[in-house]
Amino acid sequence: MLHLILFLFFGTICVAGAINLLAQSHPINSALSLIAVMASLAGEYLLLGAEFVAAVQVIVYAGAIMVLFVITIMLLNAGKEERTQGSRVAILIGVPGVLIGGVLVAWTLLHRPDMQTVPIGALKGDPSDIARLLFHDFLLPFEVTSVLILIAIMGAVVLASRPEAIARPHRSTPGPQETRELVATGKDHR
Amino acid sequence: MIPLSYYLLLSGILFACGVLGFLIKRNIITIFMSIELMLNGVNLSFVAFAAQWHALSGQVFVFFVMVVAAAEAAVGLAIIIAVYRTRETLNVDRVNLLKL
Amino acid sequence: MTPQTLSPLLCTIPLLPLAGAAINGFFGRQSSKKAISAVALAFCGLAFFMAVLIAANFSSASAPYSFPLAHWLRSGNFQVDFSFYLDQLSLVMLLVVTGVGFLIHIYSVGYMWDDDGYYRFMSYMNLFMFFMLTLVLAKNYLVMFIGWEGVGLASYLLIGFWFTKDSAAAAGKKAFIVNRIGDFGFLIALFLMIKHFHSLDFTKVFAQVSAWPTEVAGIGILTAIGLLLMVGAAGKSAQIPLYVWLPDAMEGPTPVSALIHAATMVTAGVYMVARSSMIFERAPTAMMVVAIIGTLTALFAATIGIAQTDIKKVLAYSTVSQLGYMFMACGVGAFSAGIFHLMTHAFFKGLLFLAAGSVIHGIGGEQDMRKMGGLRLYMPWTFTTMGIATLAIAGIPPFAGFWSKDEILWQAFNTSWVYWLIGVVTAFITSFYMFRLMYMTFGGDYRSPAVQEAHGHNPHGHDDHGHGHGEPHESPWVMLGPLVILAVLSVVGGFVGYGNRFEHFLAPVFQGATEVAQEASHETAGRALEYLLMAVSVSVAGLGWLLAYLLYSRRPQLPARIAQSLGGLYQAVAHKYYIDELYAVLFVKPVVDGSTTILWHDIDQGVIDAAVNDSADAACHVSDSVRHMQSGNLRSYAGWVAAGGAVVIAYMVWMGVR
Numbered sequence: 001m002l003h004l005i006l007f008l009f010f011g012t013i014c015v016a017g018a019i020n021l022l023a024q025s026h027p028i029n030s031a032l033s034l035i036a037v038m039a040s041l042a043g044e045y046l047l048l049g050a051e052f053v054a055a056v057q058v059i060v061y062a063g064a065i066m067v068l069f070v071i072t073i074m075l076l077n078a079g080k081e082e083r084t085q086g087s088r089v090a091i092l093i094g095v096p097g098v099l100i101g102g103v104l105v106a107w108t109l110l111h112r113p114d115m116q117t118v119p120i121g122a123l124k125g126d127p128s129d130i131a132r133l134l135f136h137d138f139l140l141p142f143e144v145t146s147v148l149i150l151i152a153i154m155g156a157v158v159l160a161s162r163p164e165a166i167a168r169p170h171r172s173t174p175g176p177q178e179t180r181e182l183v184a185t186g187k188d189h190r
Numbered sequence: 191m192i193p194l195s196y197y198l199l200l201s202g203i204l205f206a207c208g209v210l211g212f213l214i215k216r217n218i219i220t221i222f223m224s225i226e227l228m229l230n231g232v233n234l235s236f237v238a239f240a241a242q243w244h245a246l247s248g249q250v251f252v253f254f255v256m257v258v259a260a261a262e263a264a265v266g267l268a269i270i271i272a273v274y275r276t277r278e279t280l281n282v283d284r285v286n287l288l289k290l
Numbered sequence: 291m292t293p294q295t296l297s298p299l300l301c302t303i304p305l306l307p308l309a310g311a312a313i314n315g316f317f318g319r320q321s322s323k324k325a326i327s328a329v330a331l332a333f334c335g336l337a338f339f340m341a342v343l344i345a346a347n348f349s350s351a352s353a354p355y356s357f358p359l360a361h362w363l364r365s366g367n368f369q370v371d372f373s374f375y376l377d378q379l380s381l382v383m384l385l386v387v388t389g390v391g392f393l394i395h396i397y398s399v400g401y402m403w404d405d406d407g408y409y410r411f412m413s414y415m416n417l418f419m420f421f422m423l424t425l426v427l428a429k430n431y432l433v434m435f436i437g438w439e440g441v442g443l444a445s446y447l448l449i450g451f452w453f454t455k456d457s458a459a460a461a462g463k464k465a466f467i468v469n470r471i472g473d474f475g476f477l478i479a480l481f482l483m484i485k486h487f488h489s490l491d492f493t494k495v496f497a498q499v500s501a502w503p504t505e506v507a508g509i510g511i512l513t514a515i516g517l518l519l520m521v522g523a524a525g526k527s528a529q530i531p532l533y534v535w536l537p538d539a540m541e542g543p544t545p546v547s548a549l550i551h552a553a554t555m556v557t558a559g560v561y562m563v564a565r566s567s568m569i570f571e572r573a574p575t576a577m578m579v580v581a582i583i584g585t586l587t588a589l590f591a592a593t594i595g596i597a598q599t600d601i602k603k604v605l606a607y608s609t610v611s612q613l614g615y616m617f618m619a620c621g622v623g624a625f626s627a628g629i630f631h632l633m634t635h636a637f638f639k640g641l642l643f644l645a646a647g648s649v650i651h652g653i654g655g656e657q658d659m660r661k662m663g664g665l666r667l668y669m670p671w672t673f674t675t676m677g678i679a680t681l682a683i684a685g686i687p688p689f690a691g692f693w694s695k696d697e698i699l700w701q702a703f704n705t706s707w708v709y710w711l712i713g714v715v716t717a718f719i720t721s722f723y724m725f726r727l728m729y730m731t732f733g734g735d736y737r738s739p740a741v742q743e744a745h746g747h748n749p750h751g752h753d754d755h756g757h758g759h760g761e762p763h764e765s766p767w768v769m770l771g772p773l774v775i776l777a778v779l780s781v782v783g784g785f786v787g788y789g790n791r792f793e794h795f796l797a798p799v800f801q802g803a804t805e806v807a808q809e810a811s812h813e814t815a816g817r818a819l820e821y822l823l824m825a826v827s828v829s830v831a832g833l834g835w836l837l838a839y840l841l842y843s844r845r846p847q848l849p850a851r852i853a854q855s856l857g858g859l860y861q862a863v864a865h866k867y868y869i870d871e872l873y874a875v876l877f878v879k880p881v882v883d884g885s886t887t888i889l890w891h892d893i894d895q896g897v898i899d900a901a902v903n904d905s906a907d908a909a910c911h912v913s914d915s916v917r918h919m920q921s922g923n924l925r926s927y928a929g930w931v932a933a934g935g936a937v938v939i940a941y942m943v944w945m946g947v948r
């Protein structure tokens with residue numbers, strides 16, 4: 001009983017956050033609702049017994065990625081969305097498509113008679129157990145993902161830097177004579 | 191005792207909301223956040239199945255999904271910044287230079 | 291020489307001129323004219339030498355000789371090989387073709403020396419010899435058809451030799467197309483033969499045919515084959531209704547007219563009919579058709595020849611007329627008489643054409659007889675030899691033409707006096723127009739002083755040699771030599787047939803026919819009748835000469851007055867009875883119009899081009915509408931993806947439900 005109440009509580013927050021993300025016009029509001037969604041998802045994970053995943057969800061997703069999003073929104077000074085004529089196709093074909101797909105999936109899920117029930121805390125996701133899997137069976141993907149992150153860092157740095165920042169030639173520090181000239185003409189600072 | 195299908199339904203709703211957001215919203219950053227929403231929905235589905243089948247690898251996969259989502263968010267936001275620099279707009283309808 | 295050693299030589303005879311044609315064709319452009327002439331004459335002369343050698347060693351007892359060269363078609367129990375065959379008939383044709391051909395080759399060395407395409411001419415002439423010899427020496431109808439088509443090709447190439455001239459190119463095309471119509475009949479005949487006799491080999495076919503009963507009522511298979519063969523022969527040998535190409539073929543150089551359109555190619559039809567005598571013997575209806583066509587053509591062409599003013603056209607119509615005689619002979623069963631006339635005709639008609647060429651060459655390219663005259667003083671040798679040929683063709687004894695023509699008329703009389711009467715009338719007309727030609731060309735005074743100023747460059751002249759002389763002159767000996775030789779043959783050639791020797795020689799080939807003809811011709815009472823008819827034909831020839839003398843020598847102004855008084859009739863004859871125009875309206879125009887509207891506009895442009903263009907247009911339209919998918923708009927891409935995803939989900943659900 002408690003299980004169901006908790007599930008519904010967290011689920012309602014998730015769905016409400018998701019719908020709010022769609023409804024808001026300012027991106028910062030959407031970002032905050034997304035944070036709410038992620039936090040409640042962490043609660044869902046705990047209900048399923050995935051402690052490690054829930055912790056990582058809060059730390060990485062809600063704590064790092066969403067912060068990144070908020071930084072970017074503030075950096076770019078994103079304002080309210082303007083209403084522009086977008087693509088008719090997206091509205092006319094895409095939305096019905098999504099709805100139909102969703103309805104079909106829901107129908108399939110609800111019609112299966114032999115769906116098992118999941119007890120609360122069904123699978124204990126100990127960090128030690130996960131670590132054992134991670135560093136034994138999935139060692140290669142683990143290493144590959146570390147390389148992936150490295151590449152992503154480099155990519156992000158390159159993509160977001162100013163063009164002249166890359167093209168700027170290497171300059172050595174000026175000697176004493178040059179320094180005196182620079183100070184005298186006032187060119188020692190930009 | 192909650193049937194598995196409830197979890198999957200919740201996951202599906204989150205996913206559908208993500209897709210709808212992708213289709214409806216005009217701000218690039220909001221679209222990106224919809225993508226993150228989709229990924230979260232999928233994560234929930236993974237964990238639910240892992241709980242049902244007592245396979246811990248489902249949770250490990252969620253771990254990897256999060257890593258990839260982080261990397262993707264970093265790079266994607268860098269791209270958005272670059273696009274903003276050149277096009278001076280965050281409206282995705284204005285970024286259509288690849289139009290025929 | 292035994293048959294074993296003689297038979298293989300048969301295949302060398304056609305292949306020698308082929309080698310000459312190939313050498314001249316490939317290397318002639320860079321070679322000197324002397325080298326080209328040497329090659330052409332050497333190979334042609336060698337072929338003649340081989341023919342003489344074979345003739346010397348020919349024995350009727352071992353005839354026929356055959357030599358299979360190579361396999362060709364094998365299909366079930368039907369087979370056709372490249373085989374060569376020599377019997378008495380082929381031997382006669384072989385000697386005529388190689389002999390007269392060789393003489394004309396020598397003549398062309400002189401005639402065509404100044405032409406730019408000299409090597410091409412010699413190559414084509416040798417090529418023609420190859421095909422003609424293949425035709426004559428073939429052992430089955432299919433190899434004969436190769437030669438048949440090949441001589442048609444060589445004829446086209448040589449008629450249109452000066453292809454930059456529109457009329458020559460058109461004449462070549464006309465000859466080939468009209469020939470083709472005849473070939474179609476020939477082919478159908480071959481198909482019938484394959485169906486009923488399962489072979490095209492002469493010996494096999496004739497063996498089966500001899501077992502067939504004579505078809506007297508209706509149209510049986512043999513009659514059909516005979517009629518279709520006659521269609522082919524009518525095309526090749528210029529009989530009604532397919533003769534229209536021969537007068538136009540005079541656009542070619544004169545040696546071509548002499549060789550192809552007088553002596554050899556046009557006689558291929560006669561040879562083919564004679565070769566198929568076994569078939570015709572058993573199809574009386576077909577033979578009657580042959581005789582009728584021959585007789586009518588003889589008379590018809592002769593009447594046209596009266597009014598022609600171009601020297602070569604007169605000779606062309608004369609050829610058509612004489613070929614009619616040959617078909618008349620075959621049609622009444624006197625096949626050997628037809629071949630006899632073929633041989634003598636080759637001599638005197640070849641001579642006539644070569645001499646005409648000499649005349650044209652001597653006066654700088656003029657061919658209109660109205661501008662000639664008095665040339666006997668300038669070209670005595672040409673005059674003498676042409677005179678001998680004219681006497682021969684008119685049928686005046688003891689020249690060659692008399693013997694052969696008389697034999698034909700006698701055999702025709704035995705079948706029906708109508709044939710004989712028309713033949714006699716034609717002989718009268720022949721004599722008249724030939725002596726008209728002689729008087730207009732050589733008699734009186736030279737009528738064209740304009741040539742003496744001009745430097746031999748005549749817009750009408752088909753054979754332009756760019757002579758600087760103004761006066762007519764005799765031709766060089768390289769051209770006169772063959773004339774003299776042919777003149778000698780025109781005198782003595784007839785004695786071959788004296789006392790029915792020729793007939794006896796060819797008897798084994800025409801067993802059935804000879805029996806029929808012999809019964810009638812050698813009864814004692816028949817002898818007196820024969821001499822009477824001989825006298826009639828000689829006197830008729832003499833009358834023709836007299837009339838020509840009166841009209842063109844004594845009173846040259848009379849012909850014009852007669853022509854005026856006859857008015858429309860004369861115009862019709864002068865315009866060849868407007869047959870060409872009739873054909874153009876009846877056949878040519880509908881075909882051309884039909885091709886233009888239906889085949890070109892409707893099918894080629896409307897269906898084929900349209901299919902290609904419309905499929906390209908369709909691709910354009912489709913891609914034009916599809917390209918809107920690539921709008922560059924991110925959200926529309928997402929929309930499509932979502933829609934596609936929904937389709938996939940639906941499919942999976944549906945599969946799961948099933």
